[in-house]
Amino acid sequence: MKTIIKLFSASAFVLALNSCGGVPEEKTADAGEEKAFAVAEVLEMVAKENDVTRTLYTKAIVGGGKKQGMKFDEDWRKDDVEAGPLPALFLRGIATSIRKSPVPLGLYLGSDFPVNAANKFEGKQAELFTQIKKDQKPQFFYDEGQKLHTAMFADLASAGACVSCHNKHPQTSKSDWVLGDVMGATTWQYPKDSLTYKETVAVLNSYSQGTVDIYMEYLDEIKAFEESEKPEIGDKWPAEGNYLPTPEVFLDSVRKLSSYETMKHLVAAK
Amino acid sequence: MFKVSPLRKRQFTGGIIGLVLGVSIFYVLTLDATEDYVSIGPMNTGHEELNCYACHADAKGNLMQQLQSNISYAVGAREESADFGTQDVTLNNCYECHDRPNDRHPTHRFEEPRFSDAVKNIDATTCITCHSEHHGERVSVEYINYCMNCHQELVVENDPLDISHEDLIAKEEWFTCIQCHDFHGNHRYEVPEKMKDTIPMSTIQAYLDGGEDPFGYDKKYYALSQEEWLKTLED
Numbered sequence: 001m002k003t004i005i006k007l008f009s010a011s012a013f014v015l016a017l018n019s020c021g022g023v024p025e026e027k028t029a030d031a032g033e034e035k036a037f038a039v040a041e042v043l044e045m046v047a048k049e050n051d052v053t054r055t056l057y058t059k060a061i062v063g064g065g066k067k068q069g070m071k072f073d074e075d076w077r078k079d080d081v082e083a084g085p086l087p088a089l090f091l092r093g094i095a096t097s098i099r100k101s102p103v104p105l106g107l108y109l110g111s112d113f114p115v116n117a118a119n120k121f122e123g124k125q126a127e128l129f130t131q132i133k134k135d136q137k138p139q140f141f142y143d144e145g146q147k148l149h150t151a152m153f154a155d156l157a158s159a160g161a162c163v164s165c166h167n168k169h170p171q172t173s174k175s176d177w178v179l180g181d182v183m184g185a186t187t188w189q190y191p192k193d194s195l196t197y198k199e200t201v202a203v204l205n206s207y208s209q210g211t212v213d214i215y216m217e218y219l220d221e222i223k224a225f226e227e228s229e230k231p232e233i234g235d236k237w238p239a240e241g242n243y244l245p246t247p248e249v250f251l252d253s254v255r256k257l258s259s260y261e262t263m264k265h266l267v268a269a270k
Numbered sequence: 271m272f273k274v275s276p277l278r279k280r281q282f283t284g285g286i287i288g289l290v291l292g293v294s295i296f297y298v299l300t301l302d303a304t305e306d307y308v309s310i311g312p313m314n315t316g317h318e319e320l321n322c323y324a325c326h327a328d329a330k331g332n333l334m335q336q337l338q339s340n341i342s343y344a345v346g347a348r349e350e351s352a353d354f355g356t357q358d359v360t361l362n363n364c365y366e367c368h369d370r371p372n373d374r375h376p377t378h379r380f381e382e383p384r385f386s387d388a389v390k391n392i393d394a395t396t397c398i399t400c401h402s403e404h405h406g407e408r409v410s411v412e413y414i415n416y417c418m419n420c421h422q423e424l425v426v427e428n429d430p431l432d433i434s435h436e437d438l439i440a441k442e443e444w445f446t447c448i449q450c451h452d453f454h455g456n457h458r459y460e461v462p463e464k465m466k467d468t469i470p471m472s473t474i475q476a477y478l479d480g481g482e483d484p485f486g487y488d489k490k491y492y493a494l495s496q497e498e499w500l501k502t503l504e505d
Contacts, residue, residue, distance in 0.1 A: 022339035023331035023352040077372045079458065079490065096371070099378040108382040117423035122384040145386050170427040187382060217371060 035194035037265075040140050042200050043151040043188045045265050046105070046207050047138070050091070050186060052258040053211050055158045056250075058087045063161040064238030070231060076221065082228040084218045087162070088115075091186070093214030094207065103206035104191050106148065109155065111184030113174035115166065125187060128152050133182045148189040155184040197266075204262065211254065212247045219244070312406030315480040320496050325363050325403070329353035364397045366502070367494040374455035388419040400453075409478040415444035416453075430463045448474055457485035 062072050065084070073083035085093060088109055095107035110121045112129060121129050128139040129152065136154045143150045157163050157179050166183065167175045177183060195203070222230055222244075229242060236243035245253070299308055305322050313320060329336055331352065339352035361377060379385075380394040392411070393399045402410040426435045438446055449468035450461045462468050469484045477484050494502065 021335060022342055022348065023329075023335045025348065025350055077490070093371075096376060096378070099376075100365075100369070106378070106381055108379070110382070110384060117425065118420045120384075120423070123386065125382075125384045143383050145383070146381060150383065171425070189381070 033196040033198065036197040037195050037200050039149045039190050039193050039195060040138075040151060041265065042195050042203055043149075043190065044138065044153075045200070045262055046203055047151070047153040047186060047188060048261050049204065049207055049254070049258045050094075050107075051153075051156075051158075053094075053207075053254045054087060054091060054155075056254060056257065057090050058161050059159040060237055060239065060253075061244070061250075062087060063159050065231075065244070066161065068231070068238050068242050069229070070238065070242075071228070076218075079224070082221075082225045084221070085214065086165070090214055090218075093217060094210035097210035097213040098206045101206045101209065103202050105203055105206060106187075106189035107207075108187040109184060110187065111155075113172075114184070115169050115171050115173070117173070121185075125152065125185075129185050132185050136182060143189065146189070148191055149193055151188045152185045153188070154182045155186055157181045157183050200266070208251060208254070212251055215247045215250055219247070309404060311404035314401065314403055314405060314410075315408040316493065317403070324496055324499065325359045326356040329355055329357050359403075361396060364401075367499050368397075370454065370456055370491040372456060372490055375453055385420070391419050392416045407478065407480040414448050414474075414478070417447040418442070418444040421447075432464045445471065452485050456489045456491055457483075458488040458490065459485045 061084070066072070071083035072086050073081050074086060074089065075081045076083045076085045076089065091107070091109050095109075098105050098107060110119050110125060110129075112121055112126065112133075114120050120126075124141060124143075128141065131137075132139055132152060132154050136156075138154075139152045141150050142148075157166075157177055160179065162183060163177045163179055163181075166172055166177050190203070192199075219233060222233075231238070231242045231244045233244050233246055235245060235249050237245055298304055302321060308322065312318075329352065331339070333355075336352050336354045339348060340354060342348040343351040375394065377395050377397065380389055385394070389395060394416075400409050400411040400416075422439065424435055424439060429435055446465075446468070449471065452459070473482075473484045476482070
């Protein structure tokens with residue numbers, strides 16, 4: 001009798017436990033979707049977009065803007081500094097925005113001769129950067145510590161402003177940069193070895209959104225300028241006068257310049 | 271009729287009393303008014319007015335579901351375990367109120383591979399390395415010489431300080447950094463040019479322990495209050 005009661009009680013407990021069902025397991029939205037790209041391909045795509053964005057910002061906004069009297073400074077976020085972000089800080093702003101998005105993409109910029117000594121490559125990155133400087137080809141490795149797929153891409157002196165600013169900077173550790181030099185490298189990290197089409201588009205979108213976010217932060221800083229002449233924000237560029245493009249105009253130009261390369265990859269996968 | 275022994279009766283009565291007591295204690299301890307008794311220690315400076323739920327959100331599902339999921343996980347019938355009671359506190363909980371675009375040292379920057387050695391000494395990828403909660407203080411890191419992990423090669427051109435930064439680094443005076451520079455860089459603070467004018471170490475220690483802010487209260491960004499944070503969730 002006792003055994004029956006015990007068995008009955010145990011069965012009742014298990015039944016009660018199972019009757020409500022467990023907590024639903026979180027499956028990613030793309031579970032079951034076919035993987036379309038290797039992580040290296042996706043990082044190459046987004047790095048290409050970054051090259052275009054960085055060059056456009058450095059040449060057209062920083063280079064063009066300086067000719068109109070606009071200022072760009074490391075301390076651009078300080079209230080008493082009326083300036084915009086330098087290209088390296090523009091990239092850092094994009095990286096910060098990406099990290100706030102649900103996309104697990106890491107983006108960093110470093111060099112062997114950085115303006116800020118704390119940005120100097122070390123370890124594996126320093127080793128691979130030596131190779132990048134020789135052949136300008138991307139380098140890939142798996143970061144065992146963080147379990148992240150990692151890619152490094154050459155960051156070239158693509159505009160006169162890169163060379164002149166770095167050569168003249170009071171903190172510079174190298175003052176003979178010339179156009180076309182490998183000044184540093186971007187490092188990108190992603191946790192998966194392959195991505196679905198949807199995940200790939202999410203990576204590209206998070207980068208574009210990062211560009212818009214940091215550019216808008218710059219325009220917001222301009223609104224608070226008290227001493228400097230504020231540029232007119234619209235569809236014109238600094239090359240035409242004291243103007244800055246809206247975030248939409250800026251992003252449209254990036255897309256025009258990079259869309260062919262990106263679409264080529266995306267369509268090929270489809 | 272069954273004959274029930276007095277021992278069984280006592281066991282039954284004891285069981286009922288235990289159950290009622292257990293349920294009552296569970297109920298009372300989940301009330302907002304008793305949060306102070308549940309907390310494992312006093313809240314850190316600035317967090318005194320927060321409710322538990324501000325960081326410890328309820329886990330998904332009810333207790334029975336969470337129990338079942340974790341038993342299933344333990345016997346291999348499920349891929350992932352489930353949070354029990356409350357969800358784990360993550361960086362996102364901190365950033366929902368403390369996200370600042372001007373942060374000089376945002377946690378994500380230290381995930382770059384070149385910081386792997388530095389991170390072994392001080393894990394700057396997470397807030398709780400320096401701001402462990404429930405200690406009734408502001409900064410919980412044991413030693414404040416953390417700058418030494420990344421800034422060994424610092425050289426300041428036209429150094430305005432009466433003792434050069436290079437000299438301070440050569441003498442390994444890493445405790446002096448914070449006498450001028452707050453780690454996150456959010457204070458609007460004029461950095462002195464003479465060592466004698468820097469914030470005294472005793473004042474810094476009192477600040478880290480939860481006292482007055484010697485860098486002043488004029489900041490570019492302010493952390494959200496619990497009410498402001500709740501409003502962001504409605505948006």
